[in-house]
Amino acid sequence: MTLTARPAAATAPKPRRNRLQLTASDRFVYVLAIPLVLILLVYIVFPMIATVFTSAEDGGAAYADFVSGNSRQALVLSVGISLASVLTAGVVGTGLAVLLTRFSFPGRSVLKVFALLPLALPPLIGALSFYYLYGTSGIIPRVLAEVTGVPASSLSFDGIAGVMLVHTLTMYPYFYLSVSAGLSGSDASLEEAAMNLGASRSTMWRTVLLPMLTPALVSGALLTFMVSMASFTAPQFYNVNTLTMRIVAAKTSGAYDLAAAQSTVLSVVSILFLLLMRWYQNRRLTRSMSKGTPQTVKTVQGILPQILAAIGSAVIVLVLAAPVAAIVLLAFTVNGTWTTQIIPPEYTLQNFIDIFTEPRSLRPLLVSSQMSAVAMAASIVVGVLTAWVIARWKGKGAGVLDLMIMLPWALPGTVVGINIVTAFASPTPFNLGQVFLGSLWILPLAYFIRFVPLVFRNAAASLAQIDPSVEEAAQNLGAGPLRTLRTITLPLMARGVIAGALLAFVQGFGEYVASVVIYPARFVPLSVEIYNRQYANDLGTAFAYGSLQVLAILIVLIISEVLEKPGRFTRRRRRTGDIAETAAATAA
Amino acid sequence: MNSVDLENVTKVYGGSTPSVDDLTLTVGDGEFFTLLGPSGCGKSTTLRMIAGFINPTSGRIRFGERDVTNLPPHRRDTGMVFQNYALFPHMDVAGNVAYGLSMRGVAKSEKRSRIDEALAMVGLTGYADRRIDQLSGGQQQRVALARALVIQPSVLLLDEPLSNLDAKLREETRAQIRQIQQRARTTSVYVTHDQSEAMAMSDRIAVMNAGVLHQVGAPREIYRRPATSFVARFIGRSNVLSGTVEEAGTERLSVRLDGGEVLQAPVSEGTLSARVAGGDAVALSVRPETMRIEAVPEGSGTVVGGVRATVRMTEFTGSSCVIWLRYGDEDLLATIPDTDDLPEAGDEVLLRPDTARTWVVAP
Numbered sequence: 001m002t003l004t005a006r007p008a009a010a011t012a013p014k015p016r017r018n019r020l021q022l023t024a025s026d027r028f029v030y031v032l033a034i035p036l037v038l039i040l041l042v043y044i045v046f047p048m049i050a051t052v053f054t055s056a057e058d059g060g061a062a063y064a065d066f067v068s069g070n071s072r073q074a075l076v077l078s079v080g081i082s083l084a085s086v087l088t089a090g091v092v093g094t095g096l097a098v099l100l101t102r103f104s105f106p107g108r109s110v111l112k113v114f115a116l117l118p119l120a121l122p123p124l125i126g127a128l129s130f131y132y133l134y135g136t137s138g139i140i141p142r143v144l145a146e147v148t149g150v151p152a153s154s155l156s157f158d159g160i161a162g163v164m165l166v167h168t169l170t171m172y173p174y175f176y177l178s179v180s181a182g183l184s185g186s187d188a189s190l191e192e193a194a195m196n197l198g199a200s201r202s203t204m205w206r207t208v209l210l211p212m213l214t215p216a217l218v219s220g221a222l223l224t225f226m227v228s229m230a231s232f233t234a235p236q237f238y239n240v241n242t243l244t245m246r247i248v249a250a251k252t253s254g255a256y257d258l259a260a261a262q263s264t265v266l267s268v269v270s271i272l273f274l275l276l277m278r279w280y281q282n283r284r285l286t287r288s289m290s291k292g293t294p295q296t297v298k299t300v301q302g303i304l305p306q307i308l309a310a311i312g313s314a315v316i317v318l319v320l321a322a323p324v325a326a327i328v329l330l331a332f333t334v335n336g337t338w339t340t341q342i343i344p345p346e347y348t349l350q351n352f353i354d355i356f357t358e359p360r361s362l363r364p365l366l367v368s369s370q371m372s373a374v375a376m377a378a379s380i381v382v383g384v385l386t387a388w389v390i391a392r393w394k395g396k397g398a399g400v401l402d403l404m405i406m407l408p409w410a411l412p413g414t415v416v417g418i419n420i421v422t423a424f425a426s427p428t429p430f431n432l433g434q435v436f437l438g439s440l441w442i443l444p445l446a447y448f449i450r451f452v453p454l455v456f457r458n459a460a461a462s463l464a465q466i467d468p469s470v471e472e473a474a475q476n477l478g479a480g481p482l483r484t485l486r487t488i489t490l491p492l493m494a495r496g497v498i499a500g501a502l503l504a505f506v507q508g509f510g511e512y513v514a515s516v517v518i519y520p521a522r523f524v525p526l527s528v529e530i531y532n533r534q535y536a537n538d539l540g541t542a543f544a545y546g547s548l549q550v551l552a553i554l555i556v557l558i559i560s561e562v563l564e565k566p567g568r569f570t571r572r573r574r575r576t577g578d579i580a581e582t583a584a585a586t587a588a
Numbered sequence: 589m590n591s592v593d594l595e596n597v598t599k600v601y602g603g604s605t606p607s608v609d610d611l612t613l614t615v616g617d618g619e620f621f622t623l624l625g626p627s628g629c630g631k632s633t634t635l636r637m638i639a640g641f642i643n644p645t646s647g648r649i650r651f652g653e654r655d656v657t658n659l660p661p662h663r664r665d666t667g668m669v670f671q672n673y674a675l676f677p678h679m680d681v682a683g684n685v686a687y688g689l690s691m692r693g694v695a696k697s698e699k700r701s702r703i704d705e706a707l708a709m710v711g712l713t714g715y716a717d718r719r720i721d722q723l724s725g726g727q728q729q730r731v732a733l734a735r736a737l738v739i740q741p742s743v744l745l746l747d748e749p750l751s752n753l754d755a756k757l758r759e760e761t762r763a764q765i766r767q768i769q770q771r772a773r774t775t776s777v778y779v780t781h782d783q784s785e786a787m788a789m790s791d792r793i794a795v796m797n798a799g800v801l802h803q804v805g806a807p808r809e810i811y812r813r814p815a816t817s818f819v820a821r822f823i824g825r826s827n828v829l830s831g832t833v834e835e836a837g838t839e840r841l842s843v844r845l846d847g848g849e850v851l852q853a854p855v856s857e858g859t860l861s862a863r864v865a866g867g868d869a870v871a872l873s874v875r876p877e878t879m880r881i882e883a884v885p886e887g888s889g890t891v892v893g894g895v896r897a898t899v900r901m902t903e904f905t906g907s908s909c910v911i912w913l914r915y916g917d918e919d920l921l922a923t924i925p926d927t928d929d930l931p932e933a934g935d936e937v938l939l940r941p942d943t944a945r946t947w948v949v950a951p
Contacts, residue, residue: 469674472641475661476668477739478691484662487687491678 028481029392033401036386040404043449046430047423048267048407051415054422055260062261071246071262078243078266081160082228085167086221092168093175093220096316101183105300107313114320118170120553121323122510124527125546127233128534129323130157130166132330135237139326142342162238167228169319174227175220182216183209215280222277226270230412232513244414244513251418251517263418267411274410327550330543338539351544361541364529365548367443371525372508375447376455379504382448383455384497388489391463409453416449417517438520446518447508454507458500462493499560506556510549590652590742590775591617592638597647599633607633609799611647615743616791618773620766624786625796626822631779632747634796638777639745640664651742662691667736667774668745672752673728675720681707681731682716688739706738709768726757733765737772744769744776750785762789783823787811795819813859816950820873827879827920829895830871830951833864841948843872847916849895853946861948871951878945879922881911881931882938894940899931913939 055062066072100112121129134140134157145152157165190212194204232244243266250259300309330344331351338344355361386405390398408416424436424445436442466489474484512527519528526545533542592615599608608630615621623631636642638649640661649657656664667688676684682703689699707713710730720728729749736744746765750758766789769776780786786793787807794804795818803815814820817828831845840852841861851872855861864870884896897913897920909930913920922939931937 467672467674469670469672470676472639472661473668473670473674473676473735474687475641476639476664476666476745477688477735478662478665479687480660480662483691488676 029389032385033389033393033397036382036389037401037404039382040386040401042430042432043445044404044407047419047449048411050423050430051260051263051267051419054257055264057257062257065258066261066265069258070241071243071258071265074241074243074246074262075265077241078229079269081163081167081231081240081242082225084164085171085228086224088164088168089171089224090175090217090221093172093177094179094217096172097176097179097183101180102298103300104297105309105313106306107310107317111313111317114317115176116173117320117324118173120550120557121170122512122527122546122549122553123233124510124512124530125327125543125549126170126323127166127237128530128542128546129326129330130169130234131162131237132539133322133326134165135162137340139343146342159238160240163231163234163240163242166234167224167231169323171224171227174223175217178216178220179213182213218280219277222273222280226273226277226410229266229269229273230414230513232412232414244412247414247418248517251421256422259418260422263415267415270410270412270415271407274406324550327543327546330539331547333540333543335538335540344539348540351540354541355544355548364524364526364545367523368509368511368526371443371523372447372505372511374444375451375508376501376505378444378448379452379455380497380501383452383500384459384490384493387456387459387463387493388485390460405456406453408449411450413450413511413513414517416446417514420446420449420514420518437518440520440523442518442520443515443523443525446514447504447511450511450514451504451507454504455497455500458496458503459493462496463489465496466492495563499563502556502559506549506552509552591615591619591650592621592743592775592777593648593650594634594638595648595650597634597637597644597649599630599637599642600645606645606799608637608644611796611801613794613801613804615775615777617652618775620769620776620778620789620791622778622780622786622790622793623796624780624783624793624822626781628798629796630799631781631796635745635747635777635779638743639666639668664743665739665741666743666745667739667741669729669732669736669747669749671748673732673749675728675731675735677720679720680716681712681718681720681723684720684731685716685735685738688735692739702738706734709737710734710764725753726761729753729761730764733768737768737774740772741774744774746776746778748780749778750780750782758785765789787823795822797822812945813856813947814873814949815860817871817873820871820947820949825876825921827874827876827918828871828949829874829915829918830869833866833868833870836865840943843870843948845872845895847895850892851895851941851946852893852943853948854944859948860950864948869951871949872941873947873949874941875945876910876921876923877908878942879924880940880942881922881924882940884936884938893943894938896936897939899933899935899937901933902930913937915939 096111096115100108100115118126132138136153136156136158138152138156141152141156144150144155148155156162190208191204194208195201199207230244231242232248234240235242235245243262247259247262247266250256250262300306330338332347332349333344334346334348334350337346355365383405386401390402393401411419420442421437424431424434424442427433427435436445470492471484471488474488475481479487510527511525512531515525515528516531519525524532526549530542530545533539533545594611594613597608597611598606600606611630611634623634625631633642637644640656640659644657647657648655651664676687679687685703685706686699689702694702703716704713707716710733712727712730712734715723715727715731720731723731729752732749749765750761753761762785778786778789790807792804792806793810795802795810797818803810803819805813810819811823814823814826817830820826820828829845829851831843831851833841834844834850835842837855839855841855841864842850842852844850853861853872860870882894895915897915899911900914900919901912903910903912904926907926908923909926911922911924911931913922920939
């Protein structure tokens with residue numbers, strides 16, 4: 001029995017240190033980490049390094065080429081377009097967010113649904129539908145030409161303007177989502193306090209709301225910039241020579257070292273932005289502390305303003321719905337009949353019938369779904385286990401592993417393609433002697449690399465909602481680490497993982513940007529086939545394929561909505577920024 | 589023998605100050621033993637080391653003769669009730685209770701009867717098929733208790749299991765836990781920061797602060813004979829007056845307070861009071877209810893057996909009066925039976941502690 005404060009310390013012999021500092025579950029984490037680190041090294045990190053080496057093969061000749069040739073202009077153009085996209089997408093996204101969270105007007109609820117529609121656009125078919133809506137031979141310019149008599153070509157969006165239009169209308173959701181979350185998350189009592197202390201409405205916006213929205217705006221901007229730098233499909237259709245276009249061109253002409261140098265530059269920019277974004281997210285501290293007073297919504301008063309608001313919402317809804325509507329419309333076009341008419345003159349179901357009855361037409365559908373399914377399976381295993389290891393790893397290694405698995409998320413699809421080409425063209429110790437070029441496995445590999453971050457993020461988010469003491473309870477009752485993982489942790493993660501996996505699947509199903517760089521001639525994936533059909537003027541078939549992609553995305557979005565409803569198992573809501581970031585993974 | 593032995597157990601996290609510092613104690617077979625202390629005192633770390641979730645930096649942990657120091661949690665055969673219950677949300681009540689039995693390979697028919705038995709013990713008969721989110725906080729707490737007890741663990745560990753319940757339920761449940769424990773005679777280690785909970789439930793209490801064990805003893809002993817000024821202040825209310833030993837006798841010792849007054853305290857074998865010598869720095873613990881308040885005698889000099897203090901405030905609480913006083917730089921507290929002539933704020937009074945209930949503690 002101890003009677004004074006520290007008697008034992010004085011009398012006891014020097015206690016011997018325990019040799020075994022790790023508990024069983026700690027050791028299990030590290031054992032599991034080894035194969036995961038190996039996989040991430042071989043398939044994600046080494047290919048990047050391989051590209052860097054290839055780019056430097058001729059003693060930097062490729063970089064000299066980069067600086068003196070048109071690559072530099074391409075880089076400047078890419079950065080310029082990306083900055084402009086941040087601005088336009090920011091204005092549209094923030095405007096919509098303020099409108100929809102702070103005002104009540106006729107058409108608000110419909111607009112709210114359609115505001116997220118761009119997320120359902122697969123990259124290739126999305127850009128294609130913009131092309132046929134607003135491009136030189138597009139529906140809208142032709143309608144306007146009919147009405148005004150001005151030639152359609154001067155009313156259309158072409159070149160850089162076309163790219164900007166696609167970027168604005170597909171990337172504004174990053175701002176819309178993060179700003180809406182920021183606005184509805186902010187506490188009305190803060191605004192009331194500011195106004196109670198004498199701030200006018202505009203001063204309150206400037207001094208209270210805007211500073212609180214800064215994190216949302218910054219992450220929206222960084223995301224838009226990254227996605228825009230990676231953009232390939234829009235530049236391809238409008239023939240704008242961005243860096244991604246140059247990479248594919250260099251690779252196609254066999255200038256591998258130049259393609260590698262261009263990829264390296266683009267990777268560096270993208271990774272810097274990824275790091276910037278993470279740094280910013282970890283730094284931000286502004287969080288509302290109070291329990292929250294519900295936000296007040298300002299109702300639009302008066303007949304005339306209401307009518308104007310209704311018309312305005314209707315127009316916006318039309319603009320937002322137009323790309324999907326165009327895809328569906330064009331899917332029923334009889335191939336080769338649409339020439340100079342405003343809209344296609346003849347319609348048929350034959351395109352869909354052909355896809356499902358002609359083996360040649362069905363094949364791309366099967367190729368994409370099978371390749372994507374394989375990639376999804378691998379993503380689930382690696383993504384879930386990595387999320388678990390990171391969550392339970394006590395030490396610095398967790399951050400490294402996290403960065404490794406999130407890297408591909410920052411990499412443009414084009415770069416992922418080039419990395420695979422350079423790393424798996426011939427057997428080396430780094431790729432463990434595996435050669436994938438021209439093989440069945442190259443597409444699943446690309447889809448795995450591109451979309452494992454998606455599964456990982458979802459798995460990590462659902463894991464964060466599980467109370468760690470639940471795992472401890474299982475161990476306390478006699479379950480070993482593996483058994484705890486199997487009987488407790490995995491079942492609790494299931495909903496989030498399934499949602500993430502489905503999202504990864506549907507992304508692989510529609511993948512174009514990396515596929516076009518690497519696909520083997522025997523295995524043409526769906527999006528490449530869409531491009532080929534469009535090129536061959538089989539517009540109806542191309543859009544029929546595209547509408548199937550849209551359908552698949554919509555189904556998956558609905559399922560994940562159901563799955564991710566604040567479940568009965570969850571401990572806390574997921575972080576608000578996550579939605580926008582997950583959305584960004586779908587972009588191209 | 590399901591005793592728990594901690595021998596020189598130390599846990600140091602990254603920094604240099606240990607979270608648990610050289611802790612040695614023994615929990616007897618069938619005993620209800622409480623680790624008590626303010627948050628951050630190391631009590632939960634200690635419990636988690638017993639459970640095996642944390643490995644001690646040094647020292648040994650034994651269950652009876654068995655050294656479990658390096659044994660993983662799932663092989664220790666303890667049953668733990670977590671602060672937030674940690675029920676498996678994807679299983680129903682029966683599934684939760686059955687989990688530990690399945691891990692032990694208990695046969696299906698026996699499992700069924702043991703689940704029923706455990707649920708009956710915590711008063712949840714008929715709840716086997718309920719989902720966890722259909723239960724109230726108190727019911728969840730009892731499921732957690734049933735889940736821990738059904739495996740008949742060699743040691744039952746309870747980590748602040750009542751802290752998420754409201755006050756009324758907390759008192760009912762603590763009585764229930766105590767009854768169940770006494771019936772099963774399971775060796776139990778209970779962690780709490782609530783001293784009244786500890787006093788009401790425990791056979792013995794270990795009081796900890798900042799990673800250091802201050803005292804182990806039965807509730808009454810700890811209250812009456814605190815070992816240190818920390819224990820005196822943490823268990824109940826106490827006035828702690830520091831001073832130096834002036835004269836150490838065999839029955840009584842005299843302590844000169846820093847303010848100059850001399851107070852006396854009894855000497856008891858085997859405690860600090862018997863070990864101190866003249867000149868040692870000590871403190872006296874005086875419980876508020878053991879002080880009398882008197883008028884300051886005429887011709888004031890130093891009064892033996894009393895201190896002068898100024899009344900700051902009086903509170904009438906019904907059964908008694910609480911008087912807040914100022915003595916030098918310190919605030920003192922006295923509770924006296926209600927009387928018509930209470931002193932008023934600003935009055936100078938003489939406080940006279942009951943010598944028999946004054947106690948010498950380590951400063």
